[in-house]
Amino acid sequence: MALQVQAMFVFGDSNSDTGGFYAAFPSQPSPYGMTYIGRPTGRPADGRAFVDFLAQGLGFPFISPYLQSIGSDFRHGANFATSASTALQPTTSLFTNGVSPFYLAVQINQMKLFKARTEENKGQGNLPQPDVFGKSLYLIYVGQNDFTGYVSSAGPGGVKQIGPQAVSQTQSAIKEIYNLGGRTIMVLNLAPVGCYLAFLVQFPHQSSDIDQAGCMTSYNNAVNEYNSMLKQAVQQTRGELQDANVIYVDTHSVLLELFQRPTSHGMQHGTVACCGYGGGSYNFNEQVFCGNTKDTNGQSAVQ
Numbered sequence: 001m002a003l004q005v006q007a008m009f010v011f012g013d014s015n016s017d018t019g020g021f022y023a024a025f026p027s028q029p030s031p032y033g034m035t036y037i038g039r040p041t042g043r044p045a046d047g048r049a050f051v052d053f054l055a056q057g058l059g060f061p062f063i064s065p066y067l068q069s070i071g072s073d074f075r076h077g078a079n080f081a082t083s084a085s086t087a088l089q090p091t092t093s094l095f096t097n098g099v100s101p102f103y104l105a106v107q108i109n110q111m112k113l114f115k116a117r118t119e120e121n122k123g124q125g126n127l128p129q130p131d132v133f134g135k136s137l138y139l140i141y142v143g144q145n146d147f148t149g150y151v152s153s154a155g156p157g158g159v160k161q162i163g164p165q166a167v168s169q170t171q172s173a174i175k176e177i178y179n180l181g182g183r184t185i186m187v188l189n190l191a192p193v194g195c196y197l198a199f200l201v202q203f204p205h206q207s208s209d210i211d212q213a214g215c216m217t218s219y220n221n222a223v224n225e226y227n228s229m230l231k232q233a234v235q236q237t238r239g240e241l242q243d244a245n246v247i248y249v250d251t252h253s254v255l256l257e258l259f260q261r262p263t264s265h266g267m268q269h270g271t272v273a274c275c276g277y278g279g280g281s282y283n284f285n286e287q288v289f290c291g292n293t294k295d296t297n298g299q300s301a302v303q
Contacts, residue, residue, distance in 0.1 A: 004135075007135070010139045011138070012188075014083035017043065019041055021042065022042035032045065035047040044083050054139075081142075086100070086104070086149070111180065115180055133181035140188070141187075156221065157222070189248065190223050192223055195270065213270060258270065
């Protein structure tokens with residue numbers, strides 16, 4: 001990678017979380033972490049998150065979660081992302097609808113405090129050097145939970161109502177990071193959620209809405225509409241911050257390729273859960289999440 005950076009700071013949701021959510025709410029069971037490290041590490045996956053690979057590619061150790069109090073090393077940055085986070089401020093609590101209280105604006109405020117404490121302590125201990133903030137890579141990957149949470153109730157057309165607000169919050173975050181000294185900022189777009197098993201199982205749809213990869217066209221079209229708004233906003237912000245490198249990253253195309261041609265990339269299936277329950281077309285049961293046990297029909301179901 002051509003970027004010469006000294007640290008990485010991450011903002012977002014479960015796509016980027018390396019243990020922040022479960023540092024705040026310890027509860028993650030196996031088989032998370034089974035294929036890398038061998039135990040649950042707070043990552044919502046069986047191994048590394050994409051930010052782990054990015055950190056390794058930059059020559060850094062894994063970036064520690066900001067909320068992890070034991071064993072963290074922030075000399076190469078901090079990860080403020082937490083699973084279930086949103087771009088917009090949640091209107092209900094975690095225990096009502098499962099949305100994290102650490103939404104994007106909170107993560108930005110945590111970054112401000114981190115920078116202030118780093119400057120006060122002059123980079124001592126496990127903190128980076130005070131001049132690192134202008135020499136770092138900043139990642140923003142958020143909005144998916146706003147989209148799925150709202151659009152799931154309002155339908156694909158709901159993106160017209162929630163999209164502009166979520167995009168505006170992302171724009172504000174870019175400018176806040178810029179004011180903190182950030183000059184290299186990557187904004188990642190949303191995945192094709194119409195391929196997500198939870199959508200395919202929970203939301204009624206006609207066969208005419210399913211494409212050749214088994215994904216719902218209506219929801220993927222709504223994602224494309226959101227991503228178009230996001231791209232335009234990033235371009236506008238880039239024009240306003242002339243001495244910054246604000247990059248729009250098209251992760252959507254990469255993930256869609258995996259759903260459409262899974263076997264070409266070493267996977268067996270595109271729309272079948274690897275850690276699921278119930279078999280069938282999707283091997284997914286919305287009442288039995290990965291690693292959990294639930295009594296259904298008098299029997300114990302384990303994912």
